[in-house]
């Protein structure tokens with residue numbers, strides 16, 4: 001790749017009408033490199049903070065003319081650094097966060113650099129919501145293009161199942177609209193494998209009437225309750241309810257008082273319905289119970305305190321077929337906590353298991369989009385967080401070892417146990433990038 005000269009930068013600046021151009025000498029350059037995980041930070045040769053599609057087009061053509069590496073930054077949550085470039089051009093969309101709601105059509109149009117916070121809040125102002133991420137500072141760009149799960153997936157499917165159209169700047173600089181009727185092949189690819197087809201200027205989503213308040217919150221249990229908690233979670237998922245979901249998290253108590261099992265509960269309905277749904281868990285006498293009626297947009301902030309910016313991070317996806325095997329869960333929990341005791345730098349790490357009603361997601365044929373994993377397998381994440389850079393390889397290797405245990409468990413479970421109506425998905429789980437496909 002060629003080195004970026006002052007003359008090249010001058011020509012870029014002359015061509016750009018509105019974008020901010022940041023080079024290593026510019027004020028704001030270092031700040032523009034910041035990503036959710038320090039592992040995602042790379043020293044860009046130049047950062048173009050675009051404000052419209054013309055900026056994006058100009059920057060793309062300029063980079064190609066000079067044979068430069070190009071990265072696109074949406075919300076900056078890739079732990080693998082896919083939204084950063086070492087010495088090349090970063091097209092940074094963080095100044096493109098506008099969201100427009102059409103309350104009559106019940107659609108939300110959001111620019112490619114928006115986060116779910118902007119989308120959730122704009123929708124809420126009109127009593128609407130769409131399927132977004134469960135941590136609201138995540139970018140809509142990477143999440144949508146990878147598929148996208150959220151608390152509303154049980155009712156409405158994946159984020160891509162609610163994507164109506166996307167306006168995309170292609171490599172030749174042209175701006176096209178991709179939808180079911182325009183550039184349908186591109187639209188197919190964007191939905192699930194979308195990171196490299198172009199730069200998405202904005203996304204238009206189907207939205208739904210959403211009551212302001214939903215039943216949600218956190219239950220926390222001490223470690224001896226693990227088997228009982230999973231018995232309850234297994235029982236809850238065995239009788240799926242599209243309006244309900246849960247997440248079980250193995251973590252250290254924030255006050256350092258020891259290992260905990262945290263369950264985030266979600267029910268898109270009233271208190272009585274939610275309490276009934278989660279009564280088995282509530283009766284286990286959690287040490288913390290914050291369940292109650294809260295705004296839907298606030299549900300997507302519940303994990304923010306554990307998902308702050310800073311430090312080095314790794315996400316490894318795990319996939320499991322419910323019901324969770326209690327003995328296996330116990331072993332994973334103990335191994336994880338022992339590791340954290342040995343390596344206090346990993347103290348803020350967690351293992352997260354999702355319990356989502358997959359029926360709606362599986363209603364869409366696998367061939368309808370580029371998202372390959374429509375099945376009843378549940379998703380989880382091994383989330384490691386540390387500060388010592390010299391431990392990167394060691395920690396990632398360890399996460400892969402735990403991941404391999406889940407894979408073995410899944411492989412042995414899947415054989416011969418297909419559910420009625422389920423299309424078997426013999427995908428190679430080992431090839432799935434960290435975090436379920438979408439978590440690049």
Ligand SMILES: Cc1cc2nc3c(=O)[nH]c(=O)nc-3n(C[C@H](O)[C@H](O)[C@H](O)COP(=O)(O)OP(=O)(O)OC[C@H]3O[C@@H](n4cnc5c(N)ncnc54)[C@H](O)[C@@H]3O)c2cc1C
Nearest residue numbers: 074075076077078082083112134139141142143148149200
């Ligand atoms: C704390 C946390 C919580 C998460 N929660 C969820 C969740 O609830 N549900 C879920 O499905 N996923 C979740 N994810 C995974 C998340 O969807 C992916 O990490 C996603 O890639 C992040 O998107 P981003 O725009 O923030 O990241 P970025 O690092 O900016 O981008 C990721 C990739 O997408 C590309 N990209 C981003 N925007 C555009 C665009 N406009 N046009 C073209 N390419 C673009 C980038 O080039 C890069 O390759 C979570 C991740 C984190 C870190």
